[in-house]
Amino acid sequence: MTEARTRIPSLDDPEIIVDTPATIYDAIPPYPPTTEREAEFYSLKDGEMLINLGPQHPSTHGVLRVVMKIDGEKVVDLDPVLGYLHRGVEKICENGDWHHAISNCDPLEYIASMFSEAMPVMVAEKLLDLEVPRRAEYIRVLAWELNRISSHALFIGWLALDLGAVTPILYGFIERDEIVEMLAALTGQKLLFNYLRIGGVNGDLNHEFLSRLGTWMSHAAQRIEDQQTLINENEIFIRRTRGLGVIDREMALKMCLSGPPLRATGIPYDVRRAHPYSVYPELEFDIPTRTEGDSWARYWLHLEEIKQSLRIIDQVLHRMPDGPVMTKLPRLLRVPPGRAWVAFESPRGQYGAYGISDGTDQPFRLRIHDPSYFNLQTVGLMMPGHLIADTMAIMSSLDPIMGGIDK
Amino acid sequence: MTSLSNPWNRLTLAGKVIVPLVIALIGVTIALAAVWLSGFGPWLIQWLLDTLGANIGIVRFLIATTVILLITVPIAFLNIFFEMKIIAFVNLRVGPNRTGPWGTLASVVHGLKVLAKEDFTPTGADVPVFTLAPAVIFLAAVMTLLVVPFAPGLFAFDMEIGLIYFFAVGGLSVIGLMMAGWASFNKYSLLGGLRAAAGMISYELPLILSVVGIVLLTGSLNLTTIVEDQSGSFLDWNIFRQPLGAMIFFIAATAEGSRTPFDLTEADSEIVAGFATEYSGMRFGFLFFAEYVNVFILSAMTTVLFLGGWNAPLDIDPLLNFFGIATPVTVVLDPGSLGFGLLGVIAIVPPVITLILAVAIRMLIPTWGFLRSLVVAFVLLNMLVVGLLLGWLAINLDWVLGLLWFLIKAIGLSAFFVLLRATLPRVRVDELMGFAWKWLTPAALINIFVTAAALIVVKSMEGGL
Numbered sequence: 001m002t003e004a005r006t007r008i009p010s011l012d013d014p015e016i017i018v019d020t021p022a023t024i025y026d027a028i029p030p031y032p033p034t035t036e037r038e039a040e041f042y043s044l045k046d047g048e049m050l051i052n053l054g055p056q057h058p059s060t061h062g063v064l065r066v067v068m069k070i071d072g073e074k075v076v077d078l079d080p081v082l083g084y085l086h087r088g089v090e091k092i093c094e095n096g097d098w099h100h101a102i103s104n105c106d107p108l109e110y111i112a113s114m115f116s117e118a119m120p121v122m123v124a125e126k127l128l129d130l131e132v133p134r135r136a137e138y139i140r141v142l143a144w145e146l147n148r149i150s151s152h153a154l155f156i157g158w159l160a161l162d163l164g165a166v167t168p169i170l171y172g173f174i175e176r177d178e179i180v181e182m183l184a185a186l187t188g189q190k191l192l193f194n195y196l197r198i199g200g201v202n203g204d205l206n207h208e209f210l211s212r213l214g215t216w217m218s219h220a221a222q223r224i225e226d227q228q229t230l231i232n233e234n235e236i237f238i239r240r241t242r243g244l245g246v247i248d249r250e251m252a253l254k255m256c257l258s259g260p261p262l263r264a265t266g267i268p269y270d271v272r273r274a275h276p277y278s279v280y281p282e283l284e285f286d287i288p289t290r291t292e293g294d295s296w297a298r299y300w301l302h303l304e305e306i307k308q309s310l311r312i313i314d315q316v317l318h319r320m321p322d323g324p325v326m327t328k329l330p331r332l333l334r335v336p337p338g339r340a341w342v343a344f345e346s347p348r349g350q351y352g353a354y355g356i357s358d359g360t361d362q363p364f365r366l367r368i369h370d371p372s373y374f375n376l377q378t379v380g381l382m383m384p385g386h387l388i389a390d391t392m393a394i395m396s397s398l399d400p401i402m403g404g405i406d407k
Numbered sequence: 408m409t410s411l412s413n414p415w416n417r418l419t420l421a422g423k424v425i426v427p428l429v430i431a432l433i434g435v436t437i438a439l440a441a442v443w444l445s446g447f448g449p450w451l452i453q454w455l456l457d458t459l460g461a462n463i464g465i466v467r468f469l470i471a472t473t474v475i476l477l478i479t480v481p482i483a484f485l486n487i488f489f490e491m492k493i494i495a496f497v498n499l500r501v502g503p504n505r506t507g508p509w510g511t512l513a514s515v516v517h518g519l520k521v522l523a524k525e526d527f528t529p530t531g532a533d534v535p536v537f538t539l540a541p542a543v544i545f546l547a548a549v550m551t552l553l554v555v556p557f558a559p560g561l562f563a564f565d566m567e568i569g570l571i572y573f574f575a576v577g578g579l580s581v582i583g584l585m586m587a588g589w590a591s592f593n594k595y596s597l598l599g600g601l602r603a604a605a606g607m608i609s610y611e612l613p614l615i616l617s618v619v620g621i622v623l624l625t626g627s628l629n630l631t632t633i634v635e636d637q638s639g640s641f642l643d644w645n646i647f648r649q650p651l652g653a654m655i656f657f658i659a660a661t662a663e664g665s666r667t668p669f670d671l672t673e674a675d676s677e678i679v680a681g682f683a684t685e686y687s688g689m690r691f692g693f694l695f696f697a698e699y700v701n702v703f704i705l706s707a708m709t710t711v712l713f714l715g716g717w718n719a720p721l722d723i724d725p726l727l728n729f730f731g732i733a734t735p736v737t738v739v740l741d742p743g744s745l746g747f748g749l750l751g752v753i754a755i756v757p758p759v760i761t762l763i764l765a766v767a768i769r770m771l772i773p774t775w776g777f778l779r780s781l782v783v784a785f786v787l788l789n790m791l792v793v794g795l796l797l798g799w800l801a802i803n804l805d806w807v808l809g810l811l812w813f814l815i816k817a818i819g820l821s822a823f824f825v826l827l828r829a830t831l832p833r834v835r836v837d838e839l840m841g842f843a844w845k846w847l848t849p850a851a852l853i854n855i856f857v858t859a860a861a862l863i864v865v866k867s868m869e870g871g872l
Contacts, residue, residue, distance in 0.1 A: 059676035162676045164833025170498040
């Protein structure tokens, strides 16, 4: 009865994990090295130290954690640690019906949630082989492009903020604020819109939205251009972004990059043109590309894409057809069994979804392909050799959204 | 026995301050009355005056240091307010506008906030060094103010080597930053401290070299002499004699005060808050206090060295003479004339003016009650009197006008520092070093050579002719 309680070893037991009792002066890896790569990463050479960037760092865009091995100010190696925002969205989607999946997918890309909510909608429409009314398609394109501009405006501000400039982020928020207000007039929400529906959109264009849009469109192009003069021709900004985080064509394709980071390497891949969907084939717009593949090129592409989006909005407003915005669908929507892959261009790249239906009203599986996740993978290639200060410029220029990465 | 049965413990915080003060005051009064009644009074006063007169240097030093320490408080508050309001203006925001008129008291509230916060020391920190570091940083900043000549005759110390003292003591703050960075036991703090050391040591060199030209021109290291050498119109200021030196000094001063675009020591997007990461409460307050005072000091130094110090841009004495204002008003304070008449004037005139103002306000704004208009009238009267007094002082006392010009220039430069912060991104650390060693230092050396060569040519021509 008096014998000591025997410890039951468990993997979560901190005393088992750290074989030698660490002092506060030692770097403690989160788990015992399970792979060769981890063992190599967490063994330090002379003069190196580990530094924990995030998950509560001011500029890691949410809860990204990057363990960096640094030698002085130079980054030798790094290990991104994901999962601090993991909610199991894919599994949650299987437990609700297809309509619930829309609002569950909403917060994945919380800066531009009009895109992530399109995912279950488009999968279900493809499985149902549904003809969406043309007016609904045009409204979707309008909302998407507005959301793309608001996301890109924030991107520019964030990039400048991570380089130490305080003002551009607030200029970016001016545009975002106006767009968010008009989308709120359209959808009733400012951040997570929950506006797209299987077979159309929730509600037609209204007067407040159109009047706000008209006021904004009259000065948007000029004002965005004016605001960017603060950093566009700034010598410090250019020197800190040009030639930084370079990735070449082959590696970009190997790493499954998409969106502006891919187009910055000279590959004009845009899902809106490569695999057209919705009414994009009817609209005129260019796909700007650069060949440098560095942070500056990515910044420049975002600016150009804002201009192209304004072009698209202009055409959409001129061609907007009359008609219904929803198709007639049964109350209990049973999606026929099958598999469908949809892809579309979000502000960060190719957003994709692979849905499997077993004939019930719930998705059997909804696999989410998030561009931020694949874009963020390349930091391991881009960062070593740069300084700590450059990690922000590189990470920001990839524009990761942790909601979609951790899912 | 509970703690409350002790009368001391039943006192509130204010009571714990006031009660000992009252007791001490009563004691001092009784002692003074006893001394006076015993007949030692005149002798004691004579002794005191003699002692103070014999040690006038020490007395002057004590008063000057106290005043210097005290004026850092409004300076820092002003800079914090600028920081909030000017950046808000550039950002197209409103900025603070609730506490005080135009939010001017927001910075005071910030100060009270850091006073009330928990003072936290992290595990593993080197406690004595961690505690001392803010004091070292703050004192290194404040001690440089001792040699700054604010106005003719208004300085704490008129050192012959004032310029060297300024750079020597200003350089001490690196030690404080290194202490803070090392003792915090945080890798971000360490990086910030090392960045501070590297950056400040690199920029110390061009900062000092850029003023050698002025020293050559003036022939003195005394800051008062340097300012007096720039008297006349604004074309006599050193910024027009040494434009390259002024540019180098301003850039190096920006880096020395670790302000944007050279604020690498506390780059919030890279190394969280640098050396200040682990600080909280008033220690953090001291770090930022020191930073804002530093901004003012560097502006003041730029003013003294390059913008003519207390000198007005244009000589306005002829103008004043033209209107006959400059004739000094002499008030004869004859003890015999201080009778009931003067007392009556002092006692009657202010209430009468207050009443007249109150009636005028009441007629102009009928919705206000009489008490309210009375209070406003009293405030107005005080403002009027202080304004008249200041105007009289400005005309009659040389240094008030000098101080005014000095403050206008120095505070304008501080505002320019803030404007820079609102506009520019941050320079990378290697580019910062490269800029200092590859561009600023050679440029400063060229400036020295050109100035010296010009001086030799001018001197030899004067000698030859």
